[in-house]
Amino acid sequence: MADPNDRILIVGAGIAGAATALALAPLPVLVVAPTGVSADAATTLAQGGIAAALGPDDDPTLHAADTHAAGAGLCEAEAVARVTAEGPAIIARLAALGIRFDTDESGALALGLEAAHGRSRIVHANEDATGRAVLEGLIAKARIAPHISRRADLVAVRLEAEDGRVHGLWCRDHGGRLVHLSGRAVVLATGGIGGLYASTTNPRSAVGSGLAMAARAGAVLRDLEFVQFHPTAIATASDPMPLATEALRGAGAILVDETGARFMADVPGRELAPRDVVARAIHDRIRGGHRVFLDARPALGAHFARHFPSVAQLCRTNGIDPERDAIPVRPAAHYHMGGIKVDGTGRTSLAGLYACGEVASTGLHGANRLASNSLLEALAYAQWIAADIAHRQAHAPVAASAAPADGPPAGIEAVRALMESHVGVVREGDGLRRALRLLAPRMAQDDAALVAGLVTLGALERTESRGGHFRADHPATGAPRHSEITLPAAAARLAAHAEHALREAV
Ligand SMILES: Cc1cc2nc3c(=O)[nH]c(=O)nc-3n(C[C@H](O)[C@H](O)[C@H](O)COP(=O)(O)OP(=O)(O)OC[C@H]3O[C@@H](n4cnc5c(N)ncnc54)[C@H](O)[C@@H]3O)c2cc1C
Structure with a gap:
């Protein structure tokens, strides 16, 4: 039997998890995800398609320019250039895997037009069921891939980290028991946070569990306040x-x-x-x-x-x-632009920890995602993560630490109502402070409250309006800057806000 310390652990089986698992061949992979192609993954719900500069009037540089314009000054130039350049090759690779994209009468790929794209460049499958078609194709390949195994009975709850290195995962099984898994690397592919809002297009389960795990392990998170609200x-x-x-x-x-x-x-x-x-x-x-x-x-x-x-x-x-x-x-x-900060190979600030898909902040989307760029991003980074892991030595085995203690969830409906009322399409200081006062006492115990609190803190501290973040009390756009946070820094900043509120109150 293969040494468990050699395997790569992937949390999540949406497009990011499935594509990374396939790209890692022949390295042994264990995917922890409760579902296959189900409504639990936002990927299954993706309708429009995948953006790629394929039309005769198009070019990756035009796609890049549209991505920057939508991102409102916060896109990272290198991420944008690399991902948009990769678009046509990614579509070709998916087609080679057997995924059938829609074509026009001449047999060429049918390219749709979406908001803020200067060209028709949205490749789609089964008309408006692209996500499901692509995920079904990837998961069919993963099922027969000898290097991939899956634990559908487990949900990941904590990363195991020591001295800035992640070397395992704690999961919970159906019976509520904690199960420890070790691996040479962990890839978080847990999706977005729309489920933290009462009105969302995301699966209800999309409450940022990967963000919470990364935060508790000490990873740097970036631009959490940028949430995209789908208009329709x-x-x-x-x-x-x-x-x-x-x-x-x-x-x-x-x-x-x-x-x-x-x-x-x-x-x-x-x-x-x-x-x-x-x-x-x-x-x-x-x-x-x-x-x-x-x-x-x-x-x-x-x-x-x-x-x-x-x-x-x-x-x-x-x-x-x-x-x-x-x-x-x-x-x-609808979509979280913020996430776990990663570099061009999908590495987070913690050794051995990678993030892919919506949970990651790669720099592609800046303050606002251009439509249909997220499936593309996940597919591009899946390859780059796999290549990086393949070139790294497995580390020496580390003994499992004590099982984590987690408290009872704080009540997701209360969190959803707070986020909807105060951290939505239009935000203002008083509402954000109110939400933070109510969320802060729950953040240590509950992962959903932790992520909601960190998003709210970012929104409170960003006193400008840009992209997906609009402050009615600060409608102007300031100088472009990213926001970064770790859990210890958040705790200090929360304490400062609480003290300030107390001073105002007396
Ligand atoms: C309605 C809708 C339409 C969209 N349309 C488009 C579109 O046309 N084009 C586009 O580019 N993007 C679109 N998007 C965005 C895009 O679908 C998502 O950003 C993308 O699919 C995210 O993929 P992912 O793999 O990161 O996450 P997901 O597909 O959400 O997968 C996350 C996976 O992680 C698992 N998971 C989560 N937490 C845990 C845990 N603790 N333990 C174990 N497993 C866990 C989940 O069960 C799931 O399997 C759309 C989104 C929505 C909601």
């Missing part, structure tokens, strides 16, 4: 909220209120302005007492279901006929 989640009681993909607006669907007024008509870019601009416009309209609808009838009419079968199905399930009715929409937490 379908306004139903479903949780998570179904998404009306941006590609609908790319195909000509317009935003109107209940009076039929097209309120984006005078905004530069109109319905295809950057997501934060559209989300704020809808938020303001709703705060003004209106209802907002995405009207695809003039653009798509009876062709809706043919081009957007997943959205058509989601609408029908919620009693909406998109060929006859405008679709009610409102913004919802």
Whole structure:
């Protein structure tokens, strides 16, 4: 039997975990993930597709320029250049794995247009079911790959770290028992944080468990305050909220209120302005007492279901006929630009710990992600992480430390309500301080409260508006700067805020 100290542990089986596991061949890999292709992974829900500069009028430098423009001054030039350059090769590799992307009548890849992209460059599969199609393809390969094994009965709860090096994981099994796993490296691929918000398009389970584990192990986290709110989640009681993909607006669907007024008509870019601009416009309209609808009838009419079968199905399930009715929409937490800080090889600040996919902050997205860049990012970094691990020596085995103690969860619904009210599309100091006062006492015990508290702290301390972060009390944009935090630094800053609040109160 292979030495467990030689294996690589991957937490999560969305696109980031699955692609990294495959790329690591022939090194032995153990994937810890409770689900396969299921709604537990945001990847399964991805509709629009994967951005890649493949059109005859396109070039990776144009894709890079659009990525920078959306990222509002915080994208890292090297990450943007490398990822956008890799796009066409990534699509070719997926096609070689047997993933069938949609083509036009001439047999060329059909390229969709999405907001803030200057060219049509969104590659898609099964029309608007790209994420599921790609993940099914990757997981089918992973199932037959001899180097990959999987523990579906375990959920990771803590990293095991010593002297700045991670060498294992503590997991919980179905019976609540703690199980220790050792490995030469750990790759966190646990996805985003939308589940921390009452209104989200993410799986409810996306509460940032990887961020919490990395924070508790001492890793540097970056730009946590940048959360992207998708403008057009379908306004139903479903949780998570179904998404009306941006590609609908790319195909000509317009935003109107209940009076039929097209309120984006005078905004530069109109319905295809950057997501934060559209989300704020809808938020303001709703705060003004209106209802907002995405009207695809003039653009798509009876062709809706043919081009957007997943959205058509989601609408029908919620009693909406998109060929006859405008679709009610409102913004919802969708994507986390912030995450565990990584370098160009996916390494975090802790030796032996890597992060891939939405949980990572690579520098690609800056303050606002360009649509369809996240699946691309996960696929690019999966290879770079695998290459880096392959070139590193396995370390000497380390004995397992004592099992961690964790407290009872703090009550996720309370966290979701606080984040929704105070750390949403529009933020302001008083609300952020209120949320932080309520979250702070729970952060030591509960991972969801810890991540929510760190996002709130970042939002409070960023006294400017930029990309996905808008402060009503600081609407101007300041000089570009990243925010970085570790858990000890957060504790000191929280104490300073509490002391300040106390002084104000007396
Ligand atoms: C509705 C929707 C539509 C989207 N559309 C697009 C699009 O068209 N194009 C695009 O580029 N991006 C899109 N995105 C964003 C994109 O889908 C995600 O950013 C991406 O799929 C994240 O992949 P991931 O592998 O990092 O995380 P996920 O796919 O969320 O996978 C995370 C995995 O980690 C597991 N996990 C989490 N915590 C633990 C733990 N403690 N122990 C064990 N396992 C754990 C989960 O069960 C899951 O398997 C969309 C997102 C949503 C929600």
